[in-house]
Amino acid sequence: MWRIIHQFGSPPWVYRFCDKVIPWLMPITIGALLVGSVWGLLFAPTDYKQGDSYRIIYIHVPAAVVALAGYYVMALAGLVSLVWRVKLADTAMRAAAPIGAAYTAIALITGAIWGKPTWGAWWVWDARITSMLILFFLYVGVIALFEAYENKTVAARACAILSLVGTVNIPIIYKSVDWWYSLHQPASIKFTGSSAIDASMLYPLLGMIITFYALFALLMMLNLKQSLTEEYAQSAWLNKRLAA
Amino acid sequence: MTETRDIDILHYCRSQTARHLMLMVRSPSEVVNPLLFFLLVIVLFPLGLGPDPEQLSVLAPGILWVVALLSNLMICMRLFVDDLEDGSLEQVAMARVPLSIAVLPQLLASWLASGLLLSLVSPIFGLMLGLPLDVAPVLVASLLMGTAIMLLLGAVGAALTVGVQRGGILLAILILPLYVPILIAGTRALNEALHGGDPTVALALLGAGVTGGLLLAPVAIAAGVRVSLEL
Numbered sequence: 001m002w003r004i005i006h007q008f009g010s011p012p013w014v015y016r017f018c019d020k021v022i023p024w025l026m027p028i029t030i031g032a033l034l035v036g037s038v039w040g041l042l043f044a045p046t047d048y049k050q051g052d053s054y055r056i057i058y059i060h061v062p063a064a065v066v067a068l069a070g071y072y073v074m075a076l077a078g079l080v081s082l083v084w085r086v087k088l089a090d091t092a093m094r095a096a097a098p099i100g101a102a103y104t105a106i107a108l109i110t111g112a113i114w115g116k117p118t119w120g121a122w123w124v125w126d127a128r129i130t131s132m133l134i135l136f137f138l139y140v141g142v143i144a145l146f147e148a149y150e151n152k153t154v155a156a157r158a159c160a161i162l163s164l165v166g167t168v169n170i171p172i173i174y175k176s177v178d179w180w181y182s183l184h185q186p187a188s189i190k191f192t193g194s195s196a197i198d199a200s201m202l203y204p205l206l207g208m209i210i211t212f213y214a215l216f217a218l219l220m221m222l223n224l225k226q227s228l229t230e231e232y233a234q235s236a237w238l239n240k241r242l243a244a
Numbered sequence: 245m246t247e248t249r250d251i252d253i254l255h256y257c258r259s260q261t262a263r264h265l266m267l268m269v270r271s272p273s274e275v276v277n278p279l280l281f282f283l284l285v286i287v288l289f290p291l292g293l294g295p296d297p298e299q300l301s302v303l304a305p306g307i308l309w310v311v312a313l314l315s316n317l318m319i320c321m322r323l324f325v326d327d328l329e330d331g332s333l334e335q336v337a338m339a340r341v342p343l344s345i346a347v348l349p350q351l352l353a354s355w356l357a358s359g360l361l362l363s364l365v366s367p368i369f370g371l372m373l374g375l376p377l378d379v380a381p382v383l384v385a386s387l388l389m390g391t392a393i394m395l396l397l398g399a400v401g402a403a404l405t406v407g408v409q410r411g412g413i414l415l416a417i418l419i420l421p422l423y424v425p426i427l428i429a430g431t432r433a434l435n436e437a438l439h440g441g442d443p444t445v446a447l448a449l450l451g452a453g454v455t456g457g458l459l460l461a462p463v464a465i466a467a468g469v470r471v472s473l474e475l
Binding site: 082134137138140141144145148149151154157158161162164165166168169172173175176177179180 | 397400401404405407408409410411414417418420421422424425428429432460464467468471472474
């Protein structure tokens with residue numbers, strides 16, 4: 001047990017681990033993305049109220065789910081780096097931030113595209129949309145803070161503190177935005193999606209959520225490998241590995 | 245040993261608070277400028293929205309709170325800058341007093357000079373925006389607590405960005421998303437009071453925010469100061 005944890009703190013081991021996993025994970029993820037998109041976009045039944053426009057759910061919902069989970073991945077890595085001073089956790093945190101921001105942006109953009117035909121507006125100040133937007137700003141803040149520091153070790157510690165502060169705040173922000181929304185609830189906007197979703201629509205959705213998690217893991221490993229290559233460009237183990 | 249330490253902490257806090265207050269008295273522009281900013285921005289709103297008092301009073305809670313937020317941001321930008329430049333922040337970090345306590349006197353002094361002052365004069369600004377005088381107690385109470393939480397949260401961001409070139413705009417990006425719950429609770433309290441509702445829930449939430457902030461924020465501020473000093 002402890003050995004596994006120690007191994008995850010070792011850059012050479014993680015680099016090798018990524019090298020081993022990526023050749024498997026990449027084709028599986030791309031395949032699942034293709035299968036899931038085709039299933040969701042072509043074979044899942046048409047919604048009786050929203051027609052085909054609902055199909056964007058197969059991108060929108062997975063992106064939103066994983067975007068939120070991504071923040072916790074980042075904050076957890078930040079915690080590990082702050083408490084145990086594991087340098088690799090810094091790298092992992094930095095690797096997670098842009099991916100999470102991209103997922104959040106995808107969720108927001110697809111939400112706007114979906115909102116136009118169903119709600120009749122590109123942007124609605126709905127509680128969930130607003131919280132997603134704030135999540136996006138939290139991600140951007142971490143990235144901006146990291147970029148601002150010259151010394152990247154210090155930058156990582158600053159980002160770790162910020163992401164932890166953000167983690168404490170996220171539930172409060174979500175609750176408060178829900179509460180704010182109940183203040184001026186627009187009457188007309190209610191969409192059918194909240195009713196029980198049929199299995200024929202649910203399975204491709206679940207599949208896509210899992211696929212998006214896999215994609216997050218894949219992107220993170222690629223990102224991690226790249227950062228490690230930069231960080232340890234002078235190290236013997238990396239040069240040996242690259243030469244092999 | 246422990247006994248002298250306890251006395252040390254109290255003595256330290258008192259003398260540091262006095263020092264920071266003295267610094268503010270010596271350079272009054274630091275105290276007055278955020279207030280002037282608050283006033284100026286509030287004047288801009290009627291100019292932009294039109295002078296109709298009814299419309300203004302509908303928008304007043306939001307305007308007042310957003311402007312309070314912005315002027316608080318200005319204060320946070322200055323928070324640790326001078327102390328870092330003249331090296332006293334390093335001395336504070338090296339002192340025998342735990343850093344998470346050692347940063348509190350400055351926050352207290354800043355709050356007395358900014359949050360407290362701003363809250364007390366806010367009814368005047370409220371009147372300018374057509375808010376009835378009977379919501380003034382709620383306005384003052386909500387701002388008293390709101391500015392305290394904002395300062396605590398803002399200090400975390402300020403501690404993290406103080407060593408960074410052009411940290412001001414960065415601070416805004418980091419901190420404004422975290423201010424969302426405060427803004428919501430604050431405007432909610434005012435709106436409830438305006439429309440005959442019960443503002444105590446929103447005020448209680450703000451109070452909870454102050455308590456939670458006082459518990460957690462000093463730890464984060466201390467960690468941030470250590471990062472900025474590269475200790």
